[in-house]
Amino acid sequence: MKRKQTLQVNVGWVLIWGWAPVVIQSMTNTPTRDVFATTMQIKELVEAGSELVRITVNDDNAARAVPKIVKNLRDIGISVPIVGDFHYNGHLLLNKFPELAESLDKYRINPGNVGKWEKRDDNFRQIIDCAIKYNTPVRIGINGGSLDDDLLSANMDENSQLENPKTAGEVFIDSMVESALLSVEKAIEYGMPENMMTISVKMSDIQDMVKCYTMLSKKTQQPLHLGLTEAGWSAKGITASSIALGLLLQQWIGDTIRVSITPEPDAPRALEVDVCKYILQTMGIRNFQPLITSCPGCGRTSSDKFQILSKQISDEISAKYIEWWDKYEDFTSTNIAVMGCIVNGPGEAKNADIWIFLPGDGEDPVIPVYVRGKPYRNLKWDKVYEEFMEILVDYFEKKI
Secondary structure (H helix, E strand, O other): OOOOOOOOOOOOOEEOOOOOOOOEEOOOOOOOOOHHHHHHHHHHHHOOOOOOOEEEEHHHHHHHHHHHHHHHHHHHOOOOOOEEEEEEOHHHHHHOOOHHHHOOOOEOHHHHHHHHHEEEHHHHHHHHHHHHHHOEEEEEEEEHHOOOHHHHHHHHHHHOOOOOOOHHHHHHHHHHHHHHHHHHHHHHOOOOOHHHHEEEEEEEOHHHHHHHHHHHHHOOOOOOOOOOOOOOEEHHHHHHHHHHHHHHOOOOOEEEOOOOOOOOOOOOHHHHHHHHHHHHHHHOOOOOOEEEEOOOOOOOOOOOOHHHHHHHHHHHHHOOHHHHHHHHOOOOOOOOEEEEEOOOHHOOOOOOOOOEOOOOOOOOOOOEEEOOOEEEEEEEEHHHHHHHHHHHHHHHHOOO
């Protein structure tokens, strides 16, 4: 399948379009007025691999803080583009605080809450005018929870008069797409270049979200930002987001992605970035770090040594990520397999660059390591982790 070719939109130094890699986005959940906390969380997200970071700009205090946050980031060598997220009062804040408008690399506009009736178009135009003035791209972010009531009601009324009316769900999806396209048309009418806009049509139902993006992709050349909003937390949030994004990416729809997981208390915010990276890498779209294949365990694997070894290797790679990513050419594309017995070990691991299997009960207590499909060395139980990491580093350094 061919990747959908979309217009090129430059957000700071990041390119978003059909020929560029799919870009990972994330969003802070700190109060933006807290300059230090927001700066540190952006740093965390960037170090995890986020290539764009969105922050809430909801009041005067947040607006005043944004230029300070951006300056702090640049002072510590972080050049990630910052996206300002505006709802209800974006037109007021951008005009009241020129330094805010100038410091952001992108504005996110939700057409469903820029205003009501006659004020809607004027408020929307004020944001577009600021974007043009400061040469800043925008995301037209349609959200299922705040879809334009007037547009939806009009479409529902029109549908009810049809001889064969659509379902309410179908009209809702049509209205999401229509809202996005109408907003782009208005922005162009107000003077916004086509290559300065991306679009999203987020909602919380997987099937509706996929239908909506699939329909939208056929009707526009604007780059699409994918996301399943309110996905939930823990396994549910990760699973739902992975399915939703995977279904679209498999059709080569989508130029940027974000996973929106409800964070567990005290959990790192960067989890949503990690999920994005694993989605893209396991689908073969982008490489970020070595992938570790490991078996789930069964009655043959009564020892937990393979589980411990798999975690140790993963932790070491995460700890050395920045150093090794910069140092070793094949770091991101290396596949490692850690297996717990002889039954599936050799077969399941045959496509890995380096694999090891730890014997199960009743098996020969030998720990073989294979490199590029060939036997390389047998390891000792008491030093299996240290010796395996030495082999891995030798592989990265092309010594084996």
